[in-house]
Amino acid sequence: MDRGFLVFENTSEVIQAEKLLAKAGWMVRVMGPPPEIQRGCDLVIEFPLIERLEIVRLLGASGLDPLEMVPVSGPLLQPVDIFQRVDYGAYLMVRAANMKICVEKATGIIVNISGGGCPDVPYLAAMLVGKKLREVPSPRDIGHTLCGYALQLAFEEITEQCSPS
Known part of the structure; x- marks a missing residue:
């Protein structure tokens, strides 16, 4: 299954988003971001890319808009083991x-x-x-x-x- 990263401004947003998505039943995990997509927060959420639209709606309704959503493709965007x-x-x-x-x-x-x-x-x-x-x-x-x-x-x-x- 194709995966993506949700990139947030700060760790507090990552924690809130992870709780919200897990409670809604999505299989997500928090990881260290690859250096190519670090934007200030030292964590990202990996999520099933096929669920992108529904995840964006849920997060948006809760005021947790990610800075960006990045598809995981190619060897450069591999997550860092924290x-x-x-x-x-x-x-x-x-x-x-x-x-x-x-x-x-x-x-x-x-x-x-x-x-x-x-x-x-x-x-x-x-x-x-x-x-x-x-x-x-x-x-x-x-x-x-x-x-x-x-x-x-x-x-x-x-x-x-x-x-x-």
Whole structure:
């Protein structure tokens, strides 16, 4: 299926648009934009190009008009993986944008949350560190900033990567 990128002015708009589109049932994902289409925001939304008109209508009705919609074609417009994964043997660390989460693989216990400079990072760390990955609230449900959003992405990735006993 052909895909496209929605390019927005800022990260807040990307977060709002992703929530709106996912709630409406579209298969979208947030990614780092290829350098050729960066316009100030360090995230884009990849979407099914065939749904372009309906997506534009939904976003427009919500006041979330993207700066541009770019079809994904050719090798130059490949998305950038926003994740960095580091396996430390007994521990797995995933970084998404500026936030990192580290889990003890054998137990699934979150041993560290770090990064960012947002005011809710200490609160997120206090709520998550020392608890099992699959038993904590979602960072998106308890965080309220870009750092909380980035931590949610890292949380989802590490949950997929780590299968605690």
